[in-house]
Amino acid sequence: MLISALLAFALVITGLLPSGFVPEAAAESRLTKTVEYDYYGAAFVKLVPSADGTTIRYTTDGTVPTADSEEYPLDSEICVYTKTTIRAAEFNASGKKVSTLKTTIKPKCSPVEFDIDYQIGKSVISLSCQTLGAKIYYTLDGSKPTENSELYLGEITVKEKTKVRAVAIMKDYANSAVYTKTVSIGNFIENDNAPDDDEGTATVKYKFTYMAEKGYMYVTLMPQKSSNIIYYTTDGTKPSKDSKKYSKRIKFTENSTIRAVEYTKKGELVASSKINVKMKCAPVEFDCIDIATGTKTITLSTITEGAAIYYTIDGTTPDPEYSDVYTGPLTLGDKSTLSAVVAKDGWKQSSTKIETVSEIPLHLTDFNFGDPLYSEAAVLLNSYRRSNGLNQLVLDERLTEAANVRAKELSVLMDHTRPTGAGYLSAVADCGVKVRYCAEFISSYYKTPAEFLQSVLSDKGNYSIILGEGYNHNAVGVGYYEKGKSRYWVLLVAETVN
Numbered sequence: 001m002l003i004s005a006l007l008a009f010a011l012v013i014t015g016l017l018p019s020g021f022v023p024e025a026a027a028e029s030r031l032t033k034t035v036e037y038d039y040y041g042a043a044f045v046k047l048v049p050s051a052d053g054t055t056i057r058y059t060t061d062g063t064v065p066t067a068d069s070e071e072y073p074l075d076s077e078i079c080v081y082t083k084t085t086i087r088a089a090e091f092n093a094s095g096k097k098v099s100t101l102k103t104t105i106k107p108k109c110s111p112v113e114f115d116i117d118y119q120i121g122k123s124v125i126s127l128s129c130q131t132l133g134a135k136i137y138y139t140l141d142g143s144k145p146t147e148n149s150e151l152y153l154g155e156i157t158v159k160e161k162t163k164v165r166a167v168a169i170m171k172d173y174a175n176s177a178v179y180t181k182t183v184s185i186g187n188f189i190e191n192d193n194a195p196d197d198d199e200g201t202a203t204v205k206y207k208f209t210y211m212a213e214k215g216y217m218y219v220t221l222m223p224q225k226s227s228n229i230i231y232y233t234t235d236g237t238k239p240s241k242d243s244k245k246y247s248k249r250i251k252f253t254e255n256s257t258i259r260a261v262e263y264t265k266k267g268e269l270v271a272s273s274k275i276n277v278k279m280k281c282a283p284v285e286f287d288c289i290d291i292a293t294g295t296k297t298i299t300l301s302t303i304t305e306g307a308a309i310y311y312t313i314d315g316t317t318p319d320p321e322y323s324d325v326y327t328g329p330l331t332l333g334d335k336s337t338l339s340a341v342v343a344k345d346g347w348k349q350s351s352t353k354i355e356t357v358s359e360i361p362l363h364l365t366d367f368n369f370g371d372p373l374y375s376e377a378a379v380l381l382n383s384y385r386r387s388n389g390l391n392q393l394v395l396d397e398r399l400t401e402a403a404n405v406r407a408k409e410l411s412v413l414m415d416h417t418r419p420t421g422a423g424y425l426s427a428v429a430d431c432g433v434k435v436r437y438c439a440e441f442i443s444s445y446y447k448t449p450a451e452f453l454q455s456v457l458s459d460k461g462n463y464s465i466i467l468g469e470g471y472n473h474n475a476v477g478v479g480y481y482e483k484g485k486s487r488y489w490v491l492l493v494a495e496t497v498n
Contacts, residue, residue, distance in 0.1 A: 030050050030099045030101070031047065031048070031049060031050050031056065031088060031089075031090045031099040031100065031101045032047075032048045032050070032101070033045055033046065033047055033048065033086075033101060033103060034046045034048060035105060036209075036211070037107075037108045038207060038208065038209035038210075038218075038220070041107045041108040041109055041110045041130075041131055041173065041174075041176075042079055042080065042081050042107055043079070043080040043081075043105050043106070043107050043108065044077040044078070044079055044080075044209075045077060045078040045079075045080060045086060045103075045105055046075075046076075046077050046078075047072050047078070047088055047101070049074070049090055049099075050090060050098065050099050051092075051098075053092070053093055054090045054091060054092050054093075054098065054099075055071060055090070055091045056071070056072040056074075056088055056089070056090050056091075057069040057070065057071055057072065057088065057089050057091065058070060058072050058078070058086060058087065058088040058089070059086075059087050059088075060078070060084050060085070060086055061085075062085045062087065063087070064087060064089075065087050065088060065089040066089070067091060067095060069089070072088065080105045080106075080107060081107055082107065082172070083104065083105070083106050083107070083172040083173075084104070084105050085102070085103070085104045085105075086101070086102070086103050086104075086105060087100075087101070087102045088100065088101040088102075089101075106172060106173055106174045107131075107173050107174070108173060108174040108175075108176065109129060109131045109134045109167075109168035109169065109170055109173050109174065109175060109176035110129050110130035110131045110134070110168065110176060111129070111168070111176050111177055111179055112127055112128070112129055112136055112138075112166040112167065112168050112176060112179045113127070113128045113129065113130075114126075114127060114164070114166075114179070114181050115127075115128070116181075116183060121159060122157055122158065122159045123157070123158050123159075123162075123183050123184070124155050124156070124157050125155065125156040125157075125158065125164060125183060126155055126156075127152050127156070127166055129168040129176070131168060131170060131173065131176075133170055134168040134169065134170040134173070134176075135151060135152075135168070135169055135170065136151070136152035136166055136167070136168050136169075137149040137150060137151055137152065137166065137167055137169060138150055138152055138156070138164060138165060138166040138167075139164075139165050139166075140156075140158070140162050140163070140164060141163075142163045142165065142316070142317070143165070144165065144178060145165050145166055145167045145178060146167070147169055152166070158183055161182065161183065161184050162182070162183050163180060163181075163182050163183075163317065164180070164181050164182075164183055165178055165179070165180045165181075165317075166178070166179050167179070177351060180317040180352065182317070182319045182321070182322070184321075202224065202262075202270060202271040203271055203272065203273045204221055204222075204223070204230060204260040204261070204262050204271045204272060204273035205221070205222040205223075205224070205273075206219055206220060206221050206222065206258075206260075206273060206275055207219075207220050207222065208220075208277075209249065210280045212279075212280040212281060212282045212283065212304075212350060212351075213282055213283055213303075214282075215253060215282055215303050215304070216251055216252060216253045217251075217252050217277070217279060217280065218249040218250065218251055218252075219249060219250045219252065219258060219275065219277055220249040220250075221246050221249075221250075221258075221260055223262055224262065224270060224271060225264070227264070227265050228262050228263060228264055228265070228270065229245065229246075229262070229263050229264075229265070230245070230246035230260055230261070230262045230263075231243040231244065231245055231246065231260065231261050231263070232244060232246055232250075232258055232259060232260040232261075233258070233259050234250070234256050234257070234258055236257050236259070237259070238259060239259050239260060239261045239272075240261065241263065241267075243261075246260070252277050252279065253279070254279060255276075255277060255278055255279055255346055255347070256277045257274065257275065257276055257277065258273070258274075258275040258277060259272075259273070259274050259275075260272065260273045260275070278346070278347060278348055279347045279348065280347060280348040280349075280350065281302065281304045281307050281341075281342035281343060281344050281347050281348065281349060281350035282302050282303045282304045282307075282342060282350060283302070283342065283350045283351055283353050284300050284301070284302050284309050284311075284340040284341065284342050284350065284353050285300070285301045285302065286298055286299075286300060286338065286340075286353070286355055286360050287299045287300075287301065287360070287363045287365070288360045288361060288362045288363055289329065289362075289363060289364070289365050290362075290408075291362055291408060291409065291411070291412050291419065292411075292412065293412055294333060294334055295331055295332060295333055295334065296331070296332060296334065296357050296358070296360060296362075297329050297330070297331045297332075298329065298330045298331075298332060298338065298357065298360060299329050299330075299365075300326045300330075300340055302342045302350070304342055304344060304347070304350075306344055307342045307343060307344035307347070308320070308325050308326075308342070308343055308344070309325065309326040309340055309341070309342055310323040310324065310325055310326070310340065310341055310342075310343060311323060311324060311326055311330075311338065311339060311340040311341075312324070312338075312339045312340075313330075313332060313336050313337065313338055313339075314337075315337045315339070316339070317339060317352055318339050318340055318341045318352065319341075320341070320343040320349070326340070332357045333357065334356075334357055334358035334419075335356070335357070335358065336356070336357045337354065337355075337356055337357075338354070338355055338356075338357055338360075339352055339353065339354045340352070340353055341353075358419065358420060359420055361405075361418075361420065361426070361427070361430050362405045362408060362409060362427075363405070363430075364401060364404055364405055364408070367401050367404055369397045369400060369401070371480075373449060373478070373480055374395060374400050374478040374480075375395060376449050377449035377452070377453065377476075377478040377491070378393065378395040378476055378478060380449055380450055380453050381393065381453060381466070381476060381491075384453070384457065384466075384467055385466075385467060388467045390467065390473075391473075391474070393473055393474060393475055393476040393493065394474060394475050394476070395475075395476055395477075395478070396433070396475040396476065396477055396494075396496060398431045398432050398433045398477075399428065399431070399433050399475050399476065399477030399492050399494060399496070400477040400478055400479065401431045401477075402427045402428045402430070402431040402433060402477055402479075402492060403477035403478055403479030403490040403491065403492045404479040404480070404481065404490070405427045405430070405431065405479070406418075406424055406427050406440065406442070406479055406490045406492075407479035407480055407481035407488045407489065407490045408479075408481045408488070409427075410442060410444060410481070410488040410490065411481060411483045411486065411488055414442070414444055416440055416442065424440045425438055428492065428494070433494070433496060434496060434497045434498070435494045435495060435496050435497065436472075436494075436495040436496075436497055437471075437494065437495055438492055438493070438494035438495075439465050439466075439492070439493050439494070440490065440491070440492055441456045441462060441466075441490070441491040441492075441493075442488075442489065442490050442491075443455060443456070443488070443489040444486055444487065444488050444489070445487065446487065446489060447487065449478070452489045452491070453491070456491060465493070466493055471495070472495045473493050473494065473495055474494075474495055474496060475493070475494050475495070475496045476491070476492065476493050476494075477490075477491075477492035477494070478490070478491060478492075479491075479492075
């Protein structure tokens with residue numbers, strides 16, 4: 001009777017995959033895109049090939065691209081200023097079409113700008129947007145503004161500390177980001193940009209493209225006429241025709257000043273500008289480093305050196321003036337809403353990042369690939385495969401990291417579904433592993449790799465996946481985690497791709 005109870009218990013907690021299990025498969029490699037927006041809302045679309053050595057052809061008029069359509073130069077961008085349908089086709093070296101993409105891209109409304117006149121006992125707020133024709137909607141109660149919110153028609157006067165939230169909306173444009181500003185009484189806002197108009201009859205036009213998540217920004221100078229020539233300096237000195245000639249957008253990683261002059265082909269000075277370039281803080285990154293039943297431990301970080309991170313966990317928008325400053329890991333309930341911003345003196349504040357704690361994936365900051373437990377399990381598995389005449393699997397570091405993430409998650413939810421509700425394959429993707437397919441085997445009982453592998457292979461379905469024909473396995477990942485008296489094991493076998 002005791003033996004029967006023990007076997008039943010082992011069967012319940014082992015969690016092995018049933019016979020006939022079909023490994024979760026990764027999506028086939030395809031032509032993809034990335035989209036970035038500059039300050040004025042123009043979209044910069046980059047096409048990403050599915051493989052090296054292919055050629056991309058594209059159209060922007062809605063027609064189907066062919067081998068004779070315009071070729072997309074790699075590492076370039078397609079600039080979109082109006083709602084545009086981009087169709088692209090990817091061809092291999094033999095001229096065979098291997099992948100296609102159809103996407104409709106909208107420009108994005110520029111962010112709402114705040115101009116605040118702080119007066120005695122009140123503040124007068126003016127809102128504006130660089131996107132011509134965009135309408136601004138706002139709220140004063142902290143709620144998210146939509147088209148059903150108050151339409152901005154003129155100055156807003158507040159007589160107490162107020163959270164103003166605003167969004168710019170226009171047909172065939174993506175909505176701007178929602179901008180939130182807590183307006184107090186008795187402060188002021190400085191305008192850092194001013195024309196250098198001691199010369200010329202106009203200002204050199206310019207625009208900013210913030211790439212804050214990468215730690216830099218671009219400044220684009222735009223002549224009054226395409227035939228005009230712009231010269232500029234970035235060291236504060238007065239520019240002349242002997243200064244650097246402008247040819248492409250200028251990259252900055254620190255606050256700077258651009259002075260620019262614009263000449264006609266005949267050498268006539270027509271414009272000048274003095275542009276104060278203010279960097280924008282990179283957004284905060286959330287990383288989960290530990291999980292427990294109902295809670296997660298989260299770290300916050302940013303690539304902006306010398307910046308401070310401010311956060312809230314009550315659903316309100318963080319503000320450097322009033323919110324808590326981040327000093328170390330936070331242990332929060334799964335249902336908590338974590339919001340954070342990054343601020344640095346002299347820089348623009350980052351965008352606000354908001355995320356439900358339960359949706360932040362686990363990341364192992366202390367993962368040790370050199371643990372002999374992993375190599376022992378891989379050697380044992382390969383010995384089984386060798387006796388069956390199969391190829392040897394490589395113990396993959398990133399796949400093993402994913403297996404260890406999953407092992408830790410099993411202590412919260414003993415299932416092939418992650419605590420976030422996603423499938424286990426999402427953990428593989430989070431660790432940067434690309435796979436054609438991947439199978440997961442789990443347990444929460446055995447003491448050694450040998451016992452764990454023996455239990456996995458005792459199931460006919462598992463045996464056929466790991467040691468049977470028809471699979472092109474080339475990699476293995478092993479995960480192990482102890483919590484109290486429980487031991488959690490994960491085995492990932494996969495066909496990885498470069």
